Amino acid sequence: GxxxxxxxxxxxCKSGTSVKIECRSLDFQATTMFWYxxxxxxxxxxxxxxxxxxxxxxxxxxxxxxFLINHASLTLSTLTVTSAHPEDSSFxxxxxxxxxxxxxxxxxxxxxxxx
Amino acid sequence: xxxxxxxxxxxxVPEGAIASLNxxxxxxxxxxxxxxxxxxxxxxxxIMSIYSNGDKEDGRFTAQLNKASQYVSLLIRDSQPSxxxxxxxxxxxxxxxxxxxxKGTRLHILP
Numbered sequence: 539g540x541x542x543x544x545x546x547x548x549x550x551c552k553s554g555t556s557v558k559i560e561c562r563s564l565d566f567q568a569t570t571m572f573w574y575x576x577x578x579x580x581x582x583x584x585x586x587x588x589x590x591x592x593x594x595x596x597x598x599x600x601x602x603x604x605f606l607i608n609h610a611s612l613t614l615s616t617l618t619v620t621s622a623h624p625e626d627s628s629f630x631x632x633x634x635x636x637x638x639x640x641x642x643x644x645x646x647x648x649x650x651x652x653x
Numbered sequence: 654x655x656x657x658x659x660x661x662x663x664x665x666v667p668e669g670a671i672a673s674l675n676x677x678x679x680x681x682x683x684x685x686x687x688x689x690x691x692x693x694x695x696x697x698x699x700i701m702s703i704y705s706n707g708d709k710e711d712g713r714f715t716a717q718l719n720k721a722s723q724y725v726s727l728l729i730r731d732s733q734p735s736x737x738x739x740x741x742x743x744x745x746x747x748x749x750x751x752x753x754x755x756k757g758t759r760l761h762i763l764p
Contacts, residue, residue: 539698539699544696570750572751572752581754581756581757582697582741582754584751584754587750587751589750595750629694631696631697633697633752635752638745638750639684639685639704639745640685640702641685641687641699641702642687642699642743642752643699644689644696644697644698644699645696646695646696647695647696
């Protein structure tokens with residue numbers, strides 16, 4: 539399958555700071571990228587959908603000013619968690635998809651711990 | 654009505670037996686369907702994609718799609734302990750950009 543690379547794999551940051559997570563499609567052009575959050579033993583929760591060159595579409599209840607998403611190219615999307623707090627500690631996962639009906643491939647995920 | 658429904662499990666299957674995982678979806682206009690496997694603490698990985706009614710086989714895995722019944726299934730033959738994971742059914746929404754995931758079925762293969 540196609541390769542999606544997500545960095546960093548884990549990050550620890552202080553409360554009040556911002557953290558940027560990168561998601562890259564290495565061998566295909568990702569028209570659409572998705573960002574998820576997953577708490578322990580819970581299911582995936584979609585945070586936002588982004589199309590290259592467009593503003594991200596956020597799911598209900600997800601603060602767009604806190605979770606900044608940029609999808610400036612067909613191979614790169616970034617999620618910035620601004621003014622992070624301990625309750626933002628979670629497993630953040632991106633996925634990328636080419637054509638609209640195609641499958642999406644996931645990055646390795648980023649485990650964020652805010653102390 | 655939930656858009657993609659799966660039994661949460663756990664589903665316990667003896668090693669070497671066939672594991673059968675089921676999924677129903679609500680949106681009739683959906684055209685593409687996927688099964689992902691997620692190990693604890695890891696991100697999901699794609700196992701199978703299926704687009705047409707009928708069966709699709711890949712190694713020990715067979716995906717089955719019945720659009721009239723809005724039903725997708727995954728069969729795992731000769732189950733191995735390494736198949737123990739959560740299996741996620743996913744459906745491309747026919748109405749927007751999203752891929753809709755079920756909450757997953759936990760599968761436990763008994764050695």
